[in-house]
Amino acid sequence: MPSLLILGGTQEAAELARHLTQETDWRIITSLAGRTRNPASLPGEVRIGGFGGSSGLVRYLQGEQVNLLVDATHPFALRMPVHAERAAGLAGVPRIKLLRPAWQAEKEDRWISVPSLQQAAQVLPRDCKAFLATGRQELEPFTQRRDVEYLIRLVDSPEDPLPLARYSVIAQRGPFRFEEEQALLREHAIDCLVSKNSGGSASYAKIQAARALALPIIMVERPPVPPGALARSVTEALDWIGEIIR
Ligand SMILES: NC(=O)c1ccc[n+]([C@@H]2O[C@H](COP(=O)([O-])OP(=O)(O)OC[C@H]3O[C@@H](n4cnc5c(N)ncnc54)[C@H](OP(=O)(O)O)[C@@H]3O)[C@@H](O)[C@H]2O)c1
Missing domain, CATH: 3.40.50.720 (NAD(P)-binding Rossmann-like Domain)
Known part of the structure; x- marks a missing residue:
């Protein structure tokens, strides 16, 4: 066998x-x-x-x-x-x-493609409110941007405080629906997203929601x-x- x-x-x-x-x-x-x-x-x-x-x-x-x-x-x-x-x-x-x-940008999408999370942190607009759905292990590059307020989504609630100056956390496991993602972005007055170009359907709803709300996405491309x-x-x-x- x-x-x-x-x-x-x-x-x-x-x-x-x-x-x-x-x-x-x-x-x-x-x-x-x-x-x-x-x-x-x-x-x-x-x-x-x-x-x-x-x-x-x-x-x-x-x-x-x-x-x-x-x-x-x-x-x-x-x-x-x-x-x-x-x-x-x-x-x-x-x-x-x-x-x-990988996901491909559509006509209405406002993507800023970057090769790394470090670069993503550097190009975030000044004083923005950013939705970060990149994962717990990957917050370090964003710690330097103390002007940015982050909304962090993680699978598990963190046991210890996160190393960011200003943030809130939601613990949720995907897949996520378009309507929920749009409501989340609106409710938290998000003006920018950071996403890895993971591809697939489970986390694509946030990309569609950003498109519908004409929000920019800092898109980290794959290794x-x-x-x-x-x-x-x-x-x-x-x-x-x-x-x-x-
Ligand atoms: N990176 C992401 O964005 C992401 C997102 C969703 C899910 N994941 C999943 O989370 C896991 C860890 O991600 P990572 O970015 O830390 O990966 P990584 O950099 O490729 O892996 C780091 C180390 O974790 C161990 N490892 C990774 N995947 C494993 C597996 N499937 N089974 C057993 N050991 C594994 C290996 O340890 P040893 O060298 O000791 O064998 C590996 O050297 C992966 O399995 C990946 O599929 C990652």
Whole structure:
């Protein structure tokens, strides 16, 4: 019986695990980094926590006799995709990166595209009220902008104060609806958004809401993708898996 390891933390990873557990009798393991306190339940086996770099992942792939590796980590996960590519090569395990397409700006959109969160913090308009939906680990670059008032959305309520001069927090887990996002932006009198170009539908409603309210978005573009096989959707990943395991 083949064993497949999915590096998860995304909707696509969960969807892939759902398909494979329903449609095959293979051993399906999803790996999570362990950042979220109460992750949504997943079908198949779940393991949580880092592997200890690419060498740790090689040991895991060999120890668990993994036949296929699907890297379905988030488009902004920086290290895991590199480790996955290296470890799969060393262990001789076929690997594919599952990466949803990036969002594209539409005619009415007011995007300011930047390559990093550091640059996003620098280009925020002076004294603005900014909605920041980039994640807890990524607030540091914004601490210097003491003139900006932030609305921060996180999956879990923070246990300690955040390192920002002026802010309020909402703890919410997506997906979010357009009407709710528009109401949120209005209610908090937001005049600018900061977003990573994550792609996908779960967090697209804020982009649509900003468009409807003609608000600018500082859009952080994605890091480079490691070389190798690439699937743009769960269907494409399933096709690739089917080709390898016949
Ligand atoms: N970055 C984002 O914007 C974002 C958004 C939503 C979800 N996520 C998810 O959150 C996780 C962490 O994100 P990140 O930006 O910190 O990633 P990262 O920079 O690629 O990963 C940092 C370290 O966390 C561990 N790790 C990451 N993903 C893992 C996984 N699926 N299973 C086991 N260990 C994992 C690895 O530790 P070792 O070196 O010890 O193996 C890795 O070196 C990812 O799985 C990603 O899919 C990230």
